Amino acid sequence: MADPLDTLVLGIDRALKTLSGVNDAARPNPADTAPEAELEGDERSHAAGLMRVNHCGEICAQALYEGQALTARTDAAKAALLDAAAEERDHLAWCRSRLNELGAQPSVLDPLFYGASFAMGALTGLAGDKVSLGFVEATEDQVVKHIDKHLDALPDADEKSRAILDQMRSDEAEHGAAALQMGGQAFPEPVRQVMTVISRLMTESTYRI
Numbered sequence: 001m002a003d004p005l006d007t008l009v010l011g012i013d014r015a016l017k018t019l020s021g022v023n024d025a026a027r028p029n030p031a032d033t034a035p036e037a038e039l040e041g042d043e044r045s046h047a048a049g050l051m052r053v054n055h056c057g058e059i060c061a062q063a064l065y066e067g068q069a070l071t072a073r074t075d076a077a078k079a080a081l082l083d084a085a086a087e088e089r090d091h092l093a094w095c096r097s098r099l100n101e102l103g104a105q106p107s108v109l110d111p112l113f114y115g116a117s118f119a120m121g122a123l124t125g126l127a128g129d130k131v132s133l134g135f136v137e138a139t140e141d142q143v144v145k146h147i148d149k150h151l152d153a154l155p156d157a158d159e160k161s162r163a164i165l166d167q168m169r170s171d172e173a174e175h176g177a178a179a180l181q182m183g184g185q186a187f188p189e190p191v192r193q194v195m196t197v198i199s200r201l202m203t204e205s206t207y208r209i
Helices: 004-020 041-070 075-101 110-126 129-153 159-181 189-206
Strands: none
Touching: 004 041, 004 075, 004 110, 041 075, 041 110, 041 129, 041 159, 041 189, 075 129, 075 159, 110 129, 110 189, 129 159, 129 189
């Protein structure tokens, strides 16, 4: 087992990097090979709003995984959660890069959602690895549905944002499936509906601010 103090210090370091936007992606940005379109004013604002939401979603993902890893019961579960978080950091960096290209800023609510998501992740981890891994699957299922909506809503010409979301969707689906394979407990539909409501709150509040 890792030293608790070392774990805390590393976790704080990752949190600061997440919120300050200094994370580097380990994989190439899918948008690098896509052409940049000349988006009209409203189209650019809409694309920026959607990518701001996705960026905040990745902030939340980092916090959730950190919280869950902190209270995971087994080393195997902790390692799986931190591995998934590392891949999600690619998404975070890609979304931040796209916001910069669109001339937009991340949501001012990011720190608030980070704190809430970390607490939720830690509480889920305390419930046991089966519940925690099941929560990962249920969350990723929500994210896949959310990305599908954004892919439909993006301006047709915005191939860069679309390339990023396509890769994110594939990764999120894999994370959810892997969590169930590791023994995650599938969440009932009423719980998923509550998660949908919470997700909608984040989406509507961060689209503009």
